Amino acid sequence: MAQRPPDPADPAAGAVTGDALADHLRAQATEFLRALRLHREGGTGAESDDAIRALRRSARRISGSLHTFRPLLDAGWAESVRPELAWLSGTLALEQAYAARLERLLLALHRLSGTPVLPAQAPGPAGSAATERGRLALGAAKAGALLERQLTLARTRAHSATLQTLGGSRFHAVADTVALLASQVPLAPAAAGTDLRPLAAAAEERLATAVTALPLVRAGHPYNAEALVHGLSPDPSPHPQDAPWHQVRLLLRLHRYAREVLHGDDVTDVRLTAAGQALDRHRDASEAAAAAARAARTPRIAPATAYALGVLHADQRHEVEAARYAFQRSWRKQTVGTP
């Protein structure tokens, strides 16, 4: 386990050194190998999903540490491994992302149709979504069916890609690297005794700088109608305004991982968690809105279907705006609360 200073807020507390980084990387590598073993043992769909999630979880943490604490690691090694871990966690994320996107969109269609979905009836990965659609108005039902078709196809493809990935030589090379990492961390010379905290502070600083560039004053005014501007733009990628928020989401994650290396992952900061959840919601809603807009460009759909997709797109863009408002509030609390 990582060293834990008695009080992380006390500047006189002992330094956390490269040894702690090595401990952390070994622990994450071990987690990765355990998840891989679980996945290879097979099991139900849910067990397999959990194993994939655990694989991604440790891949992201290893990759994050390689980025934040790069000066303490063998440079050539870190630079060759990191893109491979990023490729892996990106590839493994797709299947669950499509499933979550479909669920989000179908739940929104229900909300918009005034037919609340009871928890037991929430559209699961199986065929219950079709039953649910029976209770929707025609346009909403057709929009739901179209999204289900498109996102299920995307999900099936992602599932095949996951299986191909996990059976392929590129993945095996990553798994071998991680297996080595579980026993031997390639630290740079003299890194074992070097203080990690300046590098962790630099990660926090990058986050703070990126947050400063966000339009937080505007986001703090409810109903500013910012997120839907360009909602009908002829531009096929009309939402460059989302990019800085996505970037902050990644930097917040790196900051959180660096905190885990320093303080262990039981030192959670609820405000940081809330800010991260708001940015996850921002990303999910942004992508769901884009999926609705793409579905509306399907040739030969009925006007009622297109209308429902338009309402759905706008609804998700307002979710984007709501997420920015939520982030702004949790971040402001954070800044006020930190001495």
Add this chain to the structure above:
Amino acid sequence: MAQRPPDPADPAAGAVTGDALADHLRAQATEFLRALRLHREGGTGAESDDAIRALRRSARRISGSLHTFRPLLDAGWAESVRPELAWLSGTLALEQAYAARLERLLLALHRLSGTPVLPAQAPGPAGSAATERGRLALGAAKAGALLERQLTLARTRAHSATLQTLGGSRFHAVADTVALLASQVPLAPAAAGTDLRPLAAAAEERLATAVTALPLVRAGHPYNAEALVHGLSPDPSPHPQDAPWHQVRLLLRLHRYAREVLHGDDVTDVRLTAAGQALDRHRDASEAAAAAARAARTPRIAPATAYALGVLHADQRHEVEAARYAFQRSWRKQTVGTP
């Protein structure tokens, strides 16, 4: 003019009696007749619009006083005149309402397309809207053209209805009644010396009660997504949730008119004005959203048009929600601010 107590907040100030009501009704009747003369003298479209607006303004105030202070007026007379005034102001309101609705929807389409409309280019009553549409994406442009066609037709019909109304015998009867009112107010026996304030307080009480029934706690939570619930409902009139807000808008107006009778119309309450403007915006956005939804049911429209109308509908429903939030805030200030 109405009597003005030196300090309206001072309970020891002199009572405002039925005489003040008679003064107020005579003044409003005189305003009505002046506006009617202006309209008959003809003039530009803008002058005619102003005359119609002034006619409605005094008709609403006379009608409001007849309602709030009914016990002080000849009962049979008040009950026969009031529905006629309501019919008149309702009929005269339509033409300007359609024009304002079209302008609101075209401005929203521009905002949603990321093509800001400069003040000089704002779509006026004339043909400039067609030029504006040239800068919109295809779906938005077609949606704009469809709304322009439908609302311009409705407006033209309302214009004819206004002309017919002002030339018809039903209107002449109203005008005769108002002409009599300008010289002689049919007060009930002993009303001249009766205090108006309990009746004005009752109007305020009806407003307060109706506000209490509004879901203000929910409205005070930004992005509650309430206004768009049922946005895709199969029900053709899916927004009964708007009705209590419309009702509060009318009661707020009656309260404001009663204040004018008591204190003169130069004693404006900025918070009351803000609350009233929020409810006007609520009504306008609610009706604009309904117009977009109706346009989307036009047979044989292109999917891109229907999609744009869906986005537009959702956008206006969010305006509805934003207006509720704004009302809640101004009302809360009001309640906190009042001793």
